[in-house]
Amino acid sequence: MKVLFTQNVKNVAQIGDIKDVADGYARNFLFPREFARLADKESQKLSEKLKASHMAQIALQKAQAEKISEKIKDLNIAIEKEANPEGHLYGSVSAEDISEALKNAGYEVLAESINLESHIKETGEFDIEIELAPEVISKIKVTVKAKSE
Secondary structure, three states: OEEEEOOOEOOOEOOOOEEEOOHHHHHHHHOOOOOEEEOOOOHHHHHHHHHHHHHHHHHHHHHHHHHHHHHHOOOEEEEEEOEOOOOEEEEEEOHHHHHHHHHHOOOOOOHHHEEOOOOEEEOEEEEEEEEEEOOEEEEEEEEEEEOOO
């Protein structure tokens, strides 16, 4: 079944793409969630319009992300967690913790944008990558300290 995608669907299609998909996938997943609609004669015109709108939106998001990236590139975030005397944390520091610390510092960064290979489980200083937009990656320093009693 040929469908016109009206939303981005990760690893499947971008807004404005016209693709063949399985009938069941279209009826049971794409159509109910309004991610796509049945492609017809008018779909090509709508496809071009959706793609142009999407590209303009991406350009705006990239410009905003570059501004934020410039502001946070030398930022050092400190996070305190309980730890044993050897510096191993009782728990871990996750992307959500870093996102919350950035929010407290005045920067709205989604946890999904923070590239952590695994949770931080010891004290120290870590370089963390943040993907603010496609092609806009910034690095910050996160210092994890043992919580003082």
